[in-house]
Amino acid sequence: MYQEYHDWEKAFKGQAANEKADINTGNVWNHVKNHIPAVQRKRNWMPFWLLLSGASMLVAASLWRENDQLRVHNNSLNNQLAGYKNRLLSCEKRQINMETHHALAASNVKTIENTQSVNPTKEKINTRSVPQASATNAFSTSLPKDAPTMQENSPVYRDEVNLPSLPITKTICLLTDNIKIPGISYGMKVFGKPNLKRNFVAIAPCFGVSSLRGSLISKDLNWNSKNLYQWGAQFSFGKYLSRHWFTALQLNYLIAQNQSSFTSIKSERTEVEGTTQVLIDANGNVKTIAGPTGATTYHQINATLYNTAHQVLLSPVLGYTLFKRQQPFLSVFTSAQWLLFNQSSGKAPLGNQPLGKSLVEQWTYRQKLPSLGLGFTAYQPLYHNWQLGYGAQALYHTDQFSSAEMILNRQGVSMNLYLGLQNNF
Amino acid sequence: MLSDLDIINGCKEGRESAYKALIDQYASRLMATALRYLRHKAAAEDAVQECYIRVFQSIHKYDHKDQLYPWLNKICVNQCLKELRNKVISMQPDGLLEVSEIPENQMPEGYEDAMQLALNNLPEVYRLVFNLNVADGYAHAEIAALLGITESTSRVYLTRARTILKSYLIKLNNTGYVSGVS
Structure with a gap:
């Protein structure tokens, strides 16, 4: 008998799966065709992002151009300074020559004076007249025996020294080593080029709290959902656009803990046949009248x-870094986060519905808009190019739980703290 | 005949032919489901229409992971239960149905029809639990959530429904019906 029953139930199940019943589809179509929703235009963010990308590229290009111009200017100043250096060296050499000539001339005067004492008729020679040929004997302190007779009216000869018109003060960044010119100072400030790194990678565990929440209240349902806290890790790869500005791509893995409080109130009416009236007449006879009686029972489920959501997010970042002693000191940045992947485990958003295989597909979770964030990172040098980075980031989130029947929107702010390592290269 | 994917994509693009195909291909199966729960043709037709309205409103959120029919069927079942919630459902079953209670002129000729009649005459809540679990494959936890009862109550109701149907099967055999099920 039991086998017979099981066979029937099996047959009933098979029949139910493929059962069809007559229905006038034309009639159904006429009734429902007016309810076809207008095609919802999918929000096309492409123009916005293209515009944003274009603007970012323009900013990056202008910063690059400015940087390039500075480099050209720097090279130009460097060349100028190298020219000045050559001229100064030339000047120095000529100064030495002049001193030698003066020494030679003084020696000649002494010799001539000695000669004058013998022959006082000779006129005093102009001490400034130095023959060109004597320059070859600049370091000779003794006068040759056949020293030429100095002509009284011989032309005065000296090398013309043209000192360059150097600026009194000018800040010049040199790519080469500092130049040391002893005894001569032109008030130049010379700096070495900062040893800047162009790229960085960072990895940081993070933890944060959220005030992300939403409510759905109807006549028989009160559903509140909020994101309590989250933790995870973030990996960043960044590139400096200029000395201060940088852009980075950040990959976040977060484990978010959600809490749903659910109150459902359903009413049930129970009616049975029972005594509705009891009549007692004057003689004390009791008579009962039967009829439908019942009660309404309210079932409240609290x-x-x-549940726990595992999320992978991707964030482009734009930031500005302050340097101290050629090392990053503090960065402020802004970012936009896209949800790439979400997997929930635990209970379904709607209270006491378990995450059965048949229901898990019914609920969808999505980010309504990219989460926008602001944050800062402070750095402590560790070793070589490694730094300890720690900071905080605030993000504005909007998300949505939805099923075929209901939608719960949530929005709010989350705050993440992180501590990690950064390598500049 | 359009594939499920064509129908879904067509509906998402707002093509009327896709919406019409959705009705042409699945309305009869949904009607059978609605009849199983509501037992009245007019009410079942209304439920199917309401079901399609809800499908139209939410098909843009459908994510292709499920087959289309189970999703439609689930919405149809939910709609039927919503219709039933508006009526009075007795949570106190009336007791065992006696074969003799079915009028002579309504006694079906076939064995399976007789069992179907017995199923339709089960107390409402037993019948719902039986249909949800056996015909549509809902778990007891899901049934509990849908009907606002506890999971254990759902199990008890299913056991009682089966007991009644088995008893009815015995009575049928005693009254000369021959099982058509091998």
Whole structure:
């Protein structure tokens, strides 16, 4: 008998799966065709992002151009300074020559004076007249025996020294070593080029709290959902656009803990045949009258449930870094986060519905808009190019739980703290 | 005949032919489901229409992971239960149905029809639990959530429904019906 029953139930199940019943589809179509929703235009963010990308590229290009111009200017100043250096060296050499000539001339005067004492008729020679040929004997302190007779009216000869018109003060960045010119100072300030790194990678565990919440209230349902806290890790790859500006791509893995409080109130009416009236007449006879009687029972289900969402997010970042002693000191940045992947485990958003295979597909979770964030990172040098980075980031989130029947929108702010390592290269 | 994917994409693009195909291909199966729960043709037709309205409103969120029919069927079942919630459902079953209670002129000729009649005459809540679990494959936890009862109550109701149907099967055999099921 039991086998017979099981066979029937099996047959009933098969029949139910493929059962069809007559229905006038034309009639159904006429009734429902007016409810076809207008095609919802999918929000096309492409123009916005193209515009943003274009603007970012323009900013990057202008910063690059400015940087390039500075480099050209720097090279130009460097060349100028190298020219000055050559001229100064030339000047120095000529100064030495002049001193030698003066020494030679003084020696000649002494010799001539000695000669004058013998022959006082000779006129005093102009001490400034130095023959060109004597320059070859600049370091000779003794006068040759056949020293030429100095002509009284011989032309005065000296090398013309043209000192360059150097600026009194000018800040010049040199790519080469500092130039040392002893005894001569032109008030130049010379700096070495900062040893800047162009790229960085960073990895940081993070932890944060959220005030992300939403409510759905109807006549028989009160559903509140909020994101309590999250933790995870973030990996960043960044590139400096200029000395201060940088852009980075950040990959975040977060484990977010959600709490749903659920209150459902359903009413049930129970009616049975029973005594509705009891009549007692004057003689004390009791008579009962039967009729439908019943009661309404209200069932209230309260539940507080938790589920965990594993999320992978991608964030482009634009930031500005302050340097101290050629090392990053503090960065401020802005970012936009896209949800790439979300997997929930635990209970379904709607209270006491378990995450059965048939229901898990019914609920969808999505980010309504990219999460926008602001944050800062402070750095402590560790070793070589490694730094300890720590900071905080605030993000504005909007997300949505939805099923075929209901939608719950949530929005709010989350705050993440992180501590990690950064390598500049 | 359009594939499920064509129908879904067509509906998402707002093509009327896709919406019409959705009705042509699945309305009869949904009607059978609605009849199983509501038992009245007019009410079942209304439920199917309401079901399609809800499908139209939410098909843009459909994510292709499920087959289309189970999703439609689930919405149809939810709609039927919503219709039933508006009526009075007795949570106190009336007791065992007696074969003799079915009028002579309504006694079906076939064995399976007789069992179907017995199923339709089960107390409402037993019948719902039986249909949800056996015909549509809902778990007891899901049934509990849908009907606002506890999971254990759902199990008890299913057991009782089966007991009644088995008893009815015995009575049928005693009254000379021959099983058509091998």
